[in-house]
Amino acid sequence: MSIENSSPPERSDFIREIVAADLREGTVSEVVTRFPPEPNGYLHIGHAKSIALNFGIASEFDGRCHLRFDDTNPIKEEQEYIDSIQADIRWLGFDWGRHLYFASDYFDQLYEWAVHLIHTGKAYVDDLSADEIRGHRGTFTEPGRDSPWRERAVDENLDLFERMRKGEFPDGTRVLRAKIDMASPNINLRDPVLYRVLHAEHPRTGDKWCIYPMYDFAHGQSDAIEGVTHSICTLEFEDHRPLYDWFIENLPVPSRPRQIEFARLNLTYTVLSKRVLVRLVNEGHVRGWDDPRMPTISGLRRRGFPAEGIRDFVGMIGVGKADSVVEVEMLEHAVRDVLNRIAVRRFAVLHPLKLVIENYPEGSTEEMDAVNNPEDASAGTRKVPFTRELWIEREDFMEDPPKKFFRLAPGREVRLRYAYFVTCTDVVKDASGEIIELCCTYDPATRGGDSPDGRKPKGTLHWISADQATPAEVRLYDHLFSRPDPGAEGDLFADLSTNSEEVLQGCLVEPTLADVPLGETVQFERLGYFCPDTDSTPDQLVFNRTLGLRDTWAKLQAQGKRDA
């Protein structure tokens, strides 16, 4: 349960209040929570909220948090997911210690408890088909009807259930059901299925079992076995709580856990549904589970989002029971906030435009001192080579600039950051009229970027020495979906953005950028935060744009377009 330097202290919420009260009143003597993923997909940012909640509460109340895989449906579960889930939780900064469990560890116990229910006349084997069971379930307004097999003798139930276990019956032919109340207004209580026959290989138990418990029959009892005191889950399980409690009350379980529900996270421009995420991957809409556009933990990691930023984000959105949709901007803010503090600054030019300083000596190089991180003096400085020919950003020059454009233009002087003031004296174009080169003069008195006469150019540009530029591919990312509420008007896949990824070739970066380790995010000054992609090699550097910097100039331009 370690949370290395979590910036904003977790504020309280209704769940923490319940936990505190339970402790205060002696209802529980220690706090045990659990994070219970089903290994049928990768973890996403919604899970991060739950993980932070469960591990956070355990740590704050000096308790413990278990990692328990809810692996009761072998048809959808895979070892790959078991592995990725553990890696992602660790990366997020949480530790379950020795408390790693699997619901499948409890299959023997659960089986015994099922037998116990049969013995006490509270469960029976039903021969109805899935369709027939559905037909007997009734509707929201009409009660269900009892199955003709509901009053089977205990011995017959015992025998049949035993034979289900032995594999005598094909999938779907028989189930074990709890005998509760077919007329209950809560549909979950209309004789829920406890066990189904599934001749499937389980990632953990192999072919030992051919009957598997349903979620409802496994979850609460697993909590009880582990001594979980507060079983925190999402709102859709609220109607299951009576059933959760029913099992706890009707079985000789070793403890009495309590289920508490909270609202799951929703994000604008994002889909957090495993069903959809699996399709995005399988249908090739993205590069994989860890595509930088995916809201998965592995995707966010590949995108360059620091774990701390994700933790800060889930800490600032709060925990409640009201359905809500958080604006992605809040996530982006939390990430920028961390990155601004820790990311080292570098120069990189995405769309290079040649700039030649005509009065600068040919062949000579100067090493300019550049600050690594203005927010962190301990990050020190570095040397950046400066030469007669440079590359600057195409967007930083306009031949006929609008009033609020503060960058380079014919006859105008700007500062080259950490270097000199330069003035544009001429523009060179190719046959088609495209600008291919800028001629400038520099003021030798402004070395380092300050003028002795106090002149202050309106603009400061980043640049790269043409002699020592390292080529790189840069991938620009944007929201995966084009609207804040994907799928709100029809097919969600039709809302997939067509420009969520833009791959730029021929970008030029500072030589030091070749050494950025995987997992570190740096700032390309004036552009944004970038990190090496997993595809990056020494021969072919590849950077992902984590997030752009807040850009008031872009905002002004957009407004101008709108007003015009």
Next chain:
RNA sequence: UGGGGCGUAGCCAAGUGGUAAGGCAUCGGGUUUUGGUCCCGUGAUCCCAGGUUCGAAUCCUGGCGCCCCAGCCA
């Protein structure tokens, strides 16, 4: 429609009968060798209607709206 929840600013969210925190976003302004960061300023009478009370977002009544449930998924 039966059951279970929820409803405080554009978004998230405090508030637990005493006169509406905070964050994000927005829009102004200041600082600035990143049009970044930072700093300052900017908005609500709490779904609606009645009622109780000296006093209600908080209590009561009645409406309205939204979400979840009819898998041998979790």
